[in-house]
Amino acid sequence: MMMPRMEVNTQQARLEVRTHNAELTIRQPKAEQRIAQPPADVTIRQRPGKLSIDQTTAWHNLQFYSSAERTDLAADFGQQDWMKGLGRVAREGDELMRIENQGNPIAAHAKQNAVWEIAYNPGSKPVHDLVNVTYEARPAEIDVKRNDPVITTTAKPPEFSYQPGRVDISLAQYPRVTIDWKI
Numbered sequence: 001m002m003m004p005r006m007e008v009n010t011q012q013a014r015l016e017v018r019t020h021n022a023e024l025t026i027r028q029p030k031a032e033q034r035i036a037q038p039p040a041d042v043t044i045r046q047r048p049g050k051l052s053i054d055q056t057t058a059w060h061n062l063q064f065y066s067s068a069e070r071t072d073l074a075a076d077f078g079q080q081d082w083m084k085g086l087g088r089v090a091r092e093g094d095e096l097m098r099i100e101n102q103g104n105p106i107a108a109h110a111k112q113n114a115v116w117e118i119a120y121n122p123g124s125k126p127v128h129d130l131v132n133v134t135y136e137a138r139p140a141e142i143d144v145k146r147n148d149p150v151i152t153t154t155a156k157p158p159e160f161s162y163q164p165g166r167v168d169i170s171l172a173q174y175p176r177v178t179i180d181w182k183i
Contacts, residue, residue, distance in 0.1 A: 002183065004181050004182065004183050005183075006031050006179060006181055006182075007179070007180045007181070007182050007183045008177065008178070008179050008180075009176075009177070009178045009179075009180070010175070010176070010178075011171060011173065011174075011175060011177075011178070012173075012175055013171060013175035013178040014171070014172045014173035015169060015170035015171060016169070016170045016171070017167060017168070018169075019165065019166075019167050019168075019170040020165055020166045020167075020168070021162050021165050022162070022163060022165030023162070023163040023165075024160070024162050024163075025160070025161040025162075026158055026159070026160055026161075027158065027159045028156075028158045028159075029156040029158075029159065030156070031153055031154060031155045031156055031177040031179070032152075032153070032154040032156070033151065033152070033153045034149040034150075034151070034152045034153075035144070035149055035150070035151050035152075036149065036152075036162075037147075037149045037150075038142050038146060038147040038149075039080065039147070040146050040147055041144070041147065042143070042144050042145075043140070043142070043143040044140055044143075044144070045140065045141040045142075045144050046140045046141075047138040047141070047145075048138070048139070049131070049135055049136055049137045049138050050135070050136040051134075051135050051136075052132075052133070052134045052135075052136075053131065053132070053133050054131070054133075054134075055130070055132075056131040056132050056133045056151075057130040057131070057132070058130035061092075061130050077163075086144075092105070092109050093163050095108075095109070097103075097137060104112065107172070
């Protein structure tokens with residue numbers, strides 16, 4: 001005898017899992033920075049130099065003297081001329097003392113003493129070579145005050161963007177059970 005048979009077929013359920021990853025975006029904006037460099041404070045003080053012009057030698061070359069120098073020169077000249085005159089008078093006295101010798105000493109003395117000699121010699125060097133010019137330069141006083149740079153920084157915080165992840169679960173295949181009787 002044949003017995004009916006029972007046939008059971010099952011289909012398992014299938015799950016479908018879809019994942020969406022989380023997204024994290026971090027953006028760091030650059031900081032703003034300003035740098036200003038003030039110029040240094042510079043002070044320059046220049047004291048004038050010392051200029052000396054001495055033209056005394058040039059004036060002496062032209063026979064121009066101050067009153068004090070002229071007085072000293074006249075006194076020296078007078079002393080020398082007096083000594084010359086004293087020598088001349090002594091010499092003439094000696095010549096007159098020997099008048100018995102030949103010649104006419106009185107006429108010779110008159111002829112010598114009647115002529116005056118004046119000599120003016122202004123010098124031989126050019127006047128500009130005789131002027132002494134000296135210049136003493138004075139150093140400049142330079143003060144420098146350094147100014148520090150002015151730095152201003154504005155930090156910017158990081159910018160975050162976050163998309164949370166998710167998991168989608170769905171039933172891709174439903175479970176099924178079929179029972180069938182077979183003969």
